[in-house]
Amino acid sequence: MACTAILICGIGLALITFHLRELTFKGEMIMKTGKEYIESLRNRNIKVYVKGQLLNSEEVIDHPFIRGHVNSAAMTFELAHDPATEDLVSAISHLTGKKINRFTHIHQSREDLIKKVKMLRMISQKTGTCYQRCVGFDAINALYSTTFEMDMKLGTSYHERMKKYIEYMQDNDIMVAGAMTDPKGDRSLRPGQQADPDMFVHVVERNDQGIVVRGAKAHMTGMVNSHEMLIMPTMGMIAEDKDYAVSCAIPVDAPGVLHIFGRQTNDDRKCEGEIDQGNAQFGIVGGECLTVLENVFVPWEKVFMCGETDFAGMLVERFASYHRQNYGGCKGGVSDIVIGAAAVMADYSGYAKAAHIKDKINEMIHLAETLYACSIACSAEGKQTASGSYFVDPLLANVGKHNVTRLIYDIDRIAQDIGGGLTATLPSESDLKNPDIGKYVEKYFKGVASVPTEDRMRMARLLENMTGGTALIESMHGAGSPQAQKVMYSKLSNLDHKKRCAMAIAGIKPKGDEKAQ
Amino acid sequence: MKTIIGVKFCGHCNPLIEGPEVIENLKKLGPDLEFLSWEEQQKDILLIISGCTADCATRPQFKGPVINVSGSSVERIQYSLSELPSQILRTIREKEAVCLD
């Protein structure tokens, strides 16, 4: 008879404990645990600056500003081993047949696309914030199909290189940051027209060994706790932009690379206690940074586009659509936490039974499920690419992300309404623990008698940190500003067809070219 | 000999039921049963638990008896949430009986 052992998912995170014999995989076990991922980051020789200080490379992941983001990313590894969640967080590699972490997978079906969205919602429910690994996931999927089509048309050999790189990523279960956004300088000018040519990453040298790139990438999610980054152009390119049409993989600690970590709302609270942070374990958003590339050498086997300007636009659109697909999943899950937090605040404060509160919570549920529905829809309408991989429906993916730039603000607005003014004005954890005044904080911030004041403070702080500042701006600009989505869906939706339908219903016969009507 | 039930969960992204909790309840109701991972080679029955009616858990290959739970349904018949553990247990017993035949 099988003996049972308790499989406790590691890194001290509160996961389900379920009596199971150690998992027996048919294939080789190549997926890292959360703990293994964290340990692997210590081997890097990475240069990260926080508030003007260069951190000791081995200790980067222990810095209070960074630790939470590392824990959050670690969940993407750990949950692939949890029996309750492995179905979503793992997949079978089409390249090797091995069981791999889904974040390194190339979508092989519509079901894969749907599982991605479900996985993101589920992980968000456990972290309450961004876990960063989707960007690299979307980058490999965008590059997989683009390099295939590029090779077909131009006779290049990028796709085989890409496949080798993906296999390496899968076998070593590495975390790859998706590096698309350039600083861009003057937005009215093309890359080559900028006063400073480094405003867009570009190739400064080509030789028989590889290329040398220069520039920077801005807002880099999870970069400081990744192993490598995938550089992609930030927009479509024209023939004059040849040097800017570049895609390649670079280790985050390659010579010439340095990272300047971004500030976040309330980040100094991370150097104090736990309560005021709201989400002390996992942090807020993805721990973004500016990544500077000072003449970085990249060997040819890690170059996936170099001068093919005609394909920069395709790569950007594919990446953007995959990335916009995510938002109803991850933000759906984050909204689940916000809705839960608002409902708990109502319980703690004694107004949970009020009709308007119930109505507002229902409205939040409606908004969150609307976000989720769009992500599921663009996945269900996905199609196979020439490379064999699956791509989302770009129209619905863009509409979905555009919803996020609005509806998250509505969800958070309602949550702040329900949360009450104390979410903005609470004293600190130190005040609560102060021997002289703690009793007043305890007394005057109490809601219903049975709930400890500390619990009410914790929930209010969670709401404060999830519904404002950095967290909100991510919904606006992450995966592109609203106008970028509007441009895409106006291009993809067939307005002439709608006009023809209306004319037919109205009994108007089209006269030749109805566009002229 | 204990009957070994291999369990496969969906991943629980928006669940009506929490699969691992259902298993804990089943363990209390059927102490003679042993619940292991679906990847266990020696299982007698495969129990698939999807947290909601989307019923999206991946179906592993298995030649023996399979029981499908999705949300509060067992084998596509809907029950109340309170009835669910006993209904799953009843279905397990039926499959066990078939195995013994």
Ligand SMILES: Cc1cc2nc3c(=O)[nH]c(=O)nc-3n(C[C@H](O)[C@H](O)[C@H](O)COP(=O)(O)OP(=O)(O)OC[C@H]3O[C@@H](n4cnc5c(N)ncnc54)[C@H](O)[C@@H]3O)c2cc1C
């Ligand atoms: C939290 C967060 C995480 C992110 N993570 C990543 C990541 O991991 N990887 C990555 O590659 N990127 C990442 N991004 C970058 C994100 O994709 C960009 O912020 C987004 O594309 C907008 O670019 P921008 O910030 O330069 O804003 P801008 O482009 O300056 O946009 C500001 C405003 O100007 C408008 N605008 C811009 N250019 C023009 C123009 N030419 N004509 C008219 N209007 C214009 C825009 O529509 C917008 O309204 C992240 C962003 C955030 C906020």
